[in-house]
Structure formats: structure tokens, C-alpha cells
Amino acid sequence: MVETILPLVLNGAVVKRRGKRLIGPIDAEISRAGFTIVMGPNGSGKTTLLRLMHGLERLAEGAAVWQGTQIDVQKRQAYVFQNPIMLRRSVKENLAYPLLLRGAPKSTAAQTARDWAARIHLENALEQDATMLSGGEKQKLALARALIQKPDVLFLDEPCSNLDGRATREIEELLLETSRAGTRIVMATHDMGQARRLATEVMFMLHGNLHEFAPAEHFFTQPGTVQARAFLKGDIIE
Amino acid sequence: MSPKPGHGVRAGLVLAMSDIFEGLKAAFWLLVSLDRDLVEITLRSLQVTLSALVIASAIGLPFGTWLAIRRFRHRRTAIAVMNALMGLPPVVVGLIVYMLFSRSGPFGVLGLLFTPAAMIVAQVIIITPLIASIAHQSMRELWADYHDLLISLNTSRWQRIRTLLWDGRRALLTASLAGFGRAIGEVGAIMIVGGNIDHATRVLTTAIALETGKGDFALALGLGFVLIGLAIVVNLAIHRLSGTEREGRW
Ligand SMILES: Nc1ncnc2c1ncn2[C@@H]1O[C@H](COP(=O)(O)OP(=O)(O)O)[C@@H](O)[C@H]1O
Ligand SMILES: [Mg+2]
Numbered sequence: 001m002v003e004t005i006l007p008l009v010l011n012g013a014v015v016k017r018r019g020k021r022l023i024g025p026i027d028a029e030i031s032r033a034g035f036t037i038v039m040g041p042n043g044s045g046k047t048t049l050l051r052l053m054h055g056l057e058r059l060a061e062g063a064a065v066w067q068g069t070q071i072d073v074q075k076r077q078a079y080v081f082q083n084p085i086m087l088r089r090s091v092k093e094n095l096a097y098p099l100l101l102r103g104a105p106k107s108t109a110a111q112t113a114r115d116w117a118a119r120i121h122l123e124n125a126l127e128q129d130a131t132m133l134s135g136g137e138k139q140k141l142a143l144a145r146a147l148i149q150k151p152d153v154l155f156l157d158e159p160c161s162n163l164d165g166r167a168t169r170e171i172e173e174l175l176l177e178t179s180r181a182g183t184r185i186v187m188a189t190h191d192m193g194q195a196r197r198l199a200t201e202v203m204f205m206l207h208g209n210l211h212e213f214a215p216a217e218h219f220f221t222q223p224g225t226v227q228a229r230a231f232l233k234g235d236i237i238e
Numbered sequence: 239m240s241p242k243p244g245h246g247v248r249a250g251l252v253l254a255m256s257d258i259f260e261g262l263k264a265a266f267w268l269l270v271s272l273d274r275d276l277v278e279i280t281l282r283s284l285q286v287t288l289s290a291l292v293i294a295s296a297i298g299l300p301f302g303t304w305l306a307i308r309r310f311r312h313r314r315t316a317i318a319v320m321n322a323l324m325g326l327p328p329v330v331v332g333l334i335v336y337m338l339f340s341r342s343g344p345f346g347v348l349g350l351l352f353t354p355a356a357m358i359v360a361q362v363i364i365i366t367p368l369i370a371s372i373a374h375q376s377m378r379e380l381w382a383d384y385h386d387l388l389i390s391l392n393t394s395r396w397q398r399i400r401t402l403l404w405d406g407r408r409a410l411l412t413a414s415l416a417g418f419g420r421a422i423g424e425v426g427a428i429m430i431v432g433g434n435i436d437h438a439t440r441v442l443t444t445a446i447a448l449e450t451g452k453g454d455f456a457l458a459l460g461l462g463f464v465l466i467g468l469a470i471v472v473n474l475a476i477h478r479l480s481g482t483e484r485e486g487r488w
Contacts, residue, residue: 056389074392085387088380088405098391 004152005066005073006032006184008053012062015052023048023208025062030153030186035179037195037216038188040205041237046188047082049205050155053186054079075102078151082158084142086130091122094130094141098149116144120174136167143171147178154178156187160194172197192232196220204228206237257455264456265463275457280464283441286354286428287421290361294421295414298366302373302413303402307381317374323367328360332427335360339431352433357441360427365417372416376409377402412479419472423465 007029014024023045030036030053038046051057053064054077066073087094095113100106117123120140125133130141139159146154156175160168168191175198179185189195195202199216204223212219212228223229230237268276305316337343339351339359350356380402388398403410425443432439434448442465449458 054390056386079390081386081390085384087384087387087401101391101393101397 004032005068005076006030006153007067008153009065010053010062011065013052013059013064014061015048015057016060021060021208023052023205024060026052026210028203028210028213030184032184034184034200035175035198036184036186036201036203037199038186038203038205039190039195039231040211041231042190044205045208046190046205047157048208049203049210050079050157050186050188054155075149076152078146078149078154080139080142080146080154080156080159082161084138086133086138086141088129088131090127091117091130091133091141092126095145095148098145102149112148116148120144120170136163136170139163139167140171140174143174147174147183151183153184153186156185158188158190160189160191168194192234204231206231258459261455261459265458265460268456268460269463273457273460276460276464278437279440279442279445279461282354282439283422283443283465286357286441287361287418289354290358290365290421291414291418293358294362294366294369294417297362298369298417299373299410299413302370302375303377303399303406303410305370305374306377307398307402320367320371320374324371326364326367327426328364328424329426329430331360331363332430335363335427335431351431352435352439354432354439356431357428357439360431361421361424364424364427365421368420369413369417372413373410376413377406380406380409408479412476415472415476415479419469419476422468422472 009030010026010028012025012027014026015022026049038049040046048057052059055064055074056079087097089097092110092113095116096104096106096109099109099112104112114123114126117126120137120143122133122137122141125137130138133141139162143156143159146156160171163171172194175185175187179198187198196216199219201213201215202219203210204212204214204219206227212224214224219228220232223232227237305313305320335356336351339345339348339356341351350359384402384405388401393401423443425447428439428441429444429447432441432444434440434444440448442461446458446461446465449455449461
């Protein structure tokens with residue numbers, strides 16, 4: 001067991017689909033601490049970048065290097081998809097699922113699932129079919145199902161894109177709490193306000209390239225490129 | 239004096255109507271008195287069809303699931319063949335099984351022609367592609383839905399298969415029930431390979447065909463009611479199962 005699987009180093013990483021480049025080459029280092037926000041217009045490659053880091057995309061070129069053994073690396077990260085994927089099971093079973101995969105005893109898994117359901121205010125929906133929840137509830141459940149694994153690194157792809165203000169605030173609070181407790185978070189969003197509230201550093205994607213990678217205060221006050229400046233102003237960039 | 243045109247036809251119609259009415263009454267009586275022939279034939283139908291169903295499900299469900307989640311070189315061809323087999327006319331299946339099991343055929347020595355075993359073989363051939371195809375379709379949908387999550391959660395292949403089978407259990411049961419519905423009502427193939435022998439290979443469908451031919455509507459109708467009853471029960475079950483499955487999608 002290593003202490004942490006970070007930092008993650010991307011070396012000229014390229015993802016292609018049917019010979020066409022989707023993103024890259026990308027060079028970057030995800031350091032041990034912080035809250036990284038991935039920004040950029042639609043189709044700029046935010047999702048692909050997150051999937052690449054999490055190991056869901058095959059690299060066409062370059063490398064993505066974590067620390068530690070492959071088992072550790074795979075076990076200690078979790079991912080929340082943009083459209084939450086609900087198992088066709090109850091809320092409780094969705095929460096318990098990752099624990100049971102790892103061989104937790106049923107009673108422990110059930111108790112932990114109940115605790116987490118309470119944290120996301122779904123304690124009265126434990127036995128409800130998860131596919132019937134509202135969008136915000138699904139997103140919270142997906143987040144709790146990721147956090148229940150106690151990951152070192154948590155990836156989130158626009159977790160609040162379809163949520164109203166209250167659900168968004170709930171999720172942000174949970175994320176800040178998680179971050180303070182030491183979990184490394186990398187999250188895509190196109191909500192500027194959310195980025196300002198959460199980020200300690202910003203990865204700005206454009207046309208499949210990592211256009212700018214800077215500390216948050218730096219990025220928001222004095223972006224290094226014309227395109228980033230335009231994006232922050234809310235202009236349409238192509 | 240010549241009869242009015244159409245008179246004879248109307249008389250025939252009246253006769254037929256009363257025949258059917260008599261038949262219905264007799265059929266009802268056969269049913270409530272649990273007529274021995276009727277019970278025997280019904281039980282044989284269930285025995286043959288359920289045996290075929292167990293075998294066809296044991297082949298078709300895993301095969302359909304496997305086709306849905308494994309990528310291999312001739313996957314598309316396999317799917318096309320499976321769908322083509324689904325459209326095989328049962329009479330042709332019967333003919334093929336007949337030739338295979340006839341005395342001069344490759345399996346002639348087994349002496350299975352005109353036994354329930356041959357009928358089971360024919361039904362397995364008819365319904366396995368259907369079961370596999372329905373299983374394949376719903377498992378493919380489920381796998382597309384779950385794929386990224388199960389990869390992200392770092393599941394082993396065995397864990398993935400278990401999860402898909404469990405969460406897809408309703409769809410798989412629906413596939414099996416569809417196979418049952420097809421098999422219980424099938425007549426062409428089992429008539430050829432079973433021979434509709436009394437107290438040996440006579441089942442609901444072949445008996446109905448025979449009794450209708452003989453003009454004994456009572457037994458034919460009684461058997462028909464049993465068959466319709468079974469079909470309704472199975473279809474209600476399918477409807478319920480696929481209905482509860484779809485609920486979550488609203
Ligand atoms: N499955 C796919 N097949 C082909 N192209 C894709 C696929 N997924 C994404 N892309 C393309 O890759 C680029 C980056 O997409 P994505 O990472 O989803 O961007 P973002 O998340 O920033 O909107 C886009 O041009 C998109 O059209
Ligand atoms: Mg995206």
C-alpha cells in the first residue's frame with residue numbers, strides 16, 4: 001500500500017476515436033492537493049480528459065502515470081458520470097454495491113449505505129427504485145456511491161448541469177467537505193460561478209488541447225490567453 | 239318446387255351454430271369433470287414444452303447474454319444467423335428432425351422418432367433462437383447502460399456477468415416466457431416428429447388438429463380452452479414483467 005496514488009502525470013497523452021484525434025497531446029501534472037476544475041466550451045474535450053485520467057479511454061499516444069501498483073491505482077479513484085448511471089436496484093443497494101464488490105460483509109455494507117443515504121437526505125427512500133429518483137436525487141446518489149468507496153481521487157463530470165439551485169448547493173457543500181477531508185477532486189463544469197466557488201486550480205480546455213492550466217486566483221484574475229479571457233467574459237469562442 | 243336460393247346455406251349455418259354450442263357445452267363438461275384424456279394430453283403438452291423450455295433457456299439465455307457483452311470477430315454474423323434461425327418455419331424444423339431421427343438417419347439408432355424426446359428436440363430448435371434473441375436485445379441495452387459504471391468500479395468479468403444477470407432477470411424471464419408461448423402453441427413440427435400417437439405423443443395442438451378433422455368439436459374445444467388459458471396466463475406474465483421493468487424509465 002502506498003500513501004497516495006498521486007501525483008498523476010500526463011505525458012503527451014492523446015485519445016483518438018476511429019483515427020480522429022479527440023484530445024491531446026496533453027502534458028500536465030495533477031498534484032497531491034487541491035480542487036481542480038476543468039473548464040471549456042462544449043466539445044472542447046473536458047469529458048474525454050476526465051475519462052482519460054480515470055482510465056476509461058485508451059491512449060493512442062503518450063502516457064498517464066499514477067503512483068503505486070495498478071490495483072491501488074484502480075481502487076482508489078472514483079468517477080461520477082454526467083448522466084448518473086443508476087443500477088436498476090434500490091437506493092440502498094446502489095450505495096452498498098461498491099462495498100459488496102470489495103467483499104464487505106452484507107450487514108456492514110447495509111449500515112454504511114444507510115448512513116450515506118442519511119447524509120444525502122435519502123434516508124426515507126432507501127428501498128425505492130433508484131431509477132425512479134429525480135435528477136438531483138440521482139446525482140446525489142451517484143456522488144454518495146462514489147464517496148462511499150473513500151477514494152483518494154474523485155472525478156466528476158458536470159455533476160450539477162441539470163440541477164436547480166438547492167440541489168447544486170447541497171452537492172457543492174458535500175464536495176467542499178470531501179475536499180477538506182483530503183480527497184483530491186477533479187471536476188468538469190461550465191458553470192462559471194461554481195468554478196469560482198470551488199477551484200484551487202483550473203484546466204482550461206479548447207479544441208481538445210489543454211489551453212491553460214493555472215492556479216484559480218491567477219486564471220480568474222489574469223488569464224494568460226485571449227481565448228481564456230473571452231471565455232471568462234462569456235463571449236462565444238470558436 | 240325448388241327451394242328458395244340460400245335456404246340450404248342458412249340451414250347449414252344453423253346446424254353449425256348448434257354444433258358449436260353443443261361442443262361448447264361438452265367442452266365445458268370435459269373441463270369441469272377433469273376428463274382423463276384431456277388431463278393426460280394437457281400434462282403431456284406441459285411436460286414436452288417445459289422440458290424444451292428448460293433446455294432452450296439453458297442454451298439461449300447465456301448465449302444471448304454472451305453475445306451482448308463480448309466483442310469477437312464474427313459477432314455480427316452470429317447475431318444475423320440467430321435472427322435468421324428465429325424465422326425458421328417449424329414444419330421445416332420438423333422435417334429436418336424427422337430425417338435426423340428416422341431409422342436411416344444419423345441418429346436413427348436412438349429410436350427416438352415418434353417419442354416425446356424427438357418433440358422436445360424439435361421445440362428446442364424452434365425456441366432457442368427466439369429466447370437467445372430476446373435475451374440478447376435486452377441484455378445489450380442493460381450492458382450499454384451499465385458499461386461505464388462497471389468499468390469504473392473496477393469489476394471483474396465474473397462480477398459484471400453476475401450483476402447483469404441479476405439486474406436483467408426480469409428481461410431474461412420474459413425471454414423464456416416468450417419461448418414457452420411459442421412452444422406450447424406449436425403444431426407443425428411436433429406433428430411430424432411425434433406422430434400424434436394416442437397415449438404416447440398426443441399433445442394439445444396435435445389433438446385439436448385431429449379432433450377437428452374428425453368433427454369431434456367437444457374435445458377439440460375443451461383442449462382449445464386449455465391452450466388459450468395457458469397462452470393468456472403466459473402473456474399476462476410477460477406483460478406484467480416487462481411493465482414493471484419499464485416503470486423505472488418514466
Ligand atoms: N464517442 C465519441 N465518438 C466520436 N467523437 C466523440 C465521442 N465522444 C466525444 N467525441 C468528440 O470529442 C470531442 C470532445 O468531446 P467531449 O470530451 O465530450 O467534450 P466536452 O465534455 O468538453 O463537451 C468533441 O468534438 C466530441 O464531438
Ligand atoms: Mg462533457
